[in-house]
Amino acid sequence: MSDAFLAACRAAIGAEHVSTAQADTASYLTDWRGRFTGRCRAVLRPADGDAVAQLVRLCAQFRVPLVPQGGRTGLVLGSVPDASGDAVVLSLRRLNRIRAIDPFNRTMTVDAGCILHDIQQEAARHGMLFPLSLAAEGSCSIGGNLSTNAGGTGVLRYGNTRELCLGLEVVTAAGEVWDSLRGLRKDNTGYDLRDLYIGAEGTLGVITGAVLKLFPQPKAAITALVALGSARDALDLLKLAENACGPTLTGYELMSDICLRLVASHFPALPQPFPEHYPQYALLELSSHESEAHAVALLENAIEAALEAGVARDAVVATSIAQSRGLWAIREHIPLAQAAAGKNIKHDISLPISRIADFVRHTDALLARAYPGVQVVCFGHLGDGNLHYNVAPPEAIGHEEFLFEQAAVNRIVHDSVTQFGGSISAEHGIGALKREELARYKSPVELNLMRALKAALDPLGIMNPGKIL
Incomplete structure (x- = not known):
């Protein structure tokens, strides 16, 4: 059966895009942190949604489980197969087209395998902003971002990935293509299937395309690092900044002193903004659609009020793009410093x-x-x-x-x-790593509803098995 299945896959997408040799499949089988390596029958690399649908139909016919995979940057073992070797990896890396940009509707239609950074750059070339931003943006794919409902640094202003998506193209577990790439901001025509597939980690279907929201590019982005005495002070500063700056406050990150010490130890070339250490730090970013002067004035007034109220101990405001990048680099290097430690x-x-x-x-x-x-x-x-x-x-x-x-x-x-x-x-997300934890903390009602959805949409249980449930 395995030989017949693989022969059918080769006929569907070409033999050069069906890999079974260990040397060719190894890079698809280990998780991002290198803590787990699975096994697979083959790695399949379709080029478009129709090819994905063909492969899913073959998986259903031969009862072969499949694991959708994008940039493989997840941290919960959601995009690698288990150790059984029964599944195939369905790599979406070749689905990497920017399909269309609609400047009046402020939308971009993309393949699921597009790298997040490429989407950001394409939006910028058209004078617009796609605000999803996270540490792995140079490697992660938008399909993976949607499948895990990724967050990142801009959620405060723009929301999670779910809020940034207007429509999906999905291959169902039966190998049918659901095309909802309409780019509508209002559509009350029944159940919200889009939100069902977003965050499902490929357990209900394979996302192959998406319509994304775009926003006007801000005229200025200003960054500051504020030293604080406690996490409680960080909450007080957040409230003060939100009241003073309103929607211009687009980022608010918390970092403990241990974080900055780790970064300084392993990346000494990065900035060390303060001559002494404080228990906590907040990284603030304001984005203004008026002017840089407007953003600077809002941020400086908020920080001055925080210092006068005793909420803040000290503060550094970036006065150049290089300084702003340096402050963000401290935050972005925390996971790297942890890994080095x-x-x-x-x-x-x-x-x-x-x-x-x-x-x-x-x-x-x-x-x-x-x-x-x-x-x-x-x-x-x-x-x-x-x-x-x-x-x-x-x-x-x-x-x-x-x-x-x-x-x-x-x-x-x-x-x-x-x-x-x-x-x-x-x-x-949950993946395989937190599956047992989910069972411990979710209510029986929630778990039963989730199992009912899984059984209804994936009755053969072939879609990313062992993940979430």
Whole structure:
């Protein structure tokens, strides 16, 4: 059966786009962090949505599970196959066309395999902005962003990927093509199928195209780094900045002192803005459609008010593009500095913004009691309630040894997240890594509804099996 299936795949998309040799498939099988390597029957590389539909129909006919894959930058084992070797990897890298740009509707229609950075650049060439921005934007694909409902640094102003998408093209589990690339901002004609597929991680169907929202390019973007005494001060500064700056506040990132120390240690060429250390820092970005002077005035007034109120301890405002990039580079290098320092236990969580300071204080204390000397590397998108709450081992425990504590550490953190009304996954998804955690924290009603949807839309269970449920 396997030979007949692969022969049919080769006939459908060409033998050169069906890889079975280990040397050709290896790069598709290991997750982004290099912690897990799966196996597969083959890697299939279709060139368009019709070819994807042909392959999905073959998978259904031969009962072969498939794993859709874009840039393979996910962190929860959502885009790599398991160790059984039963599945095929359906790589969407060749689906990389910018199909159309509509400047009056402010939309761009793209293939799912388009790299996020290329979409940003194409929008800029037309004098517009596609605001989704995240650390992996040079490698991740828009199909993967949609499949995980990615967040990033612009959610405060523009929303998650779901809010940036107006229409989809999807290949269903039956191999049918659902074309909803209409670019409508209002469409109340029944169930919202678009939102069903966004965030489903390829478990219900394969996203092959999308209509994306574009925005006017701001005339100026101003960045500042503010030193703070606590996470509570960060919340007070956020409220003050939102009241003072309104929708011009497009980014608000929180970074603990440990984060900046790690970056300074492993990337000493990056800026070190303050002569002394503070417990917390907030990175603010304002985008103005009026002028640079307008943005500077708003930001400086907000910071001055924060300093006078005792909310802020110190502040640095970037006066050039180079300085702004330098401040953002500090934030963007935190994950890289963590990787250079050794392995850690990562958490991508969201909380009601009002409860973040209490959560940090409470959970830090729980971990310190359980693992004296533990380091919590806490940073993230405070403006939308998303924290990357990562736990590094005490000096007395080796990094590999500490990974054996992952289940216990997760229990402490995720129980605390639930206690404070949060979610165990903010923007990375569930994949295979958090599947058991989802079963622990989702209500039976929610899980049953999700299983019913999966059974209805993928009755053969071939779409990215073992992910989410």
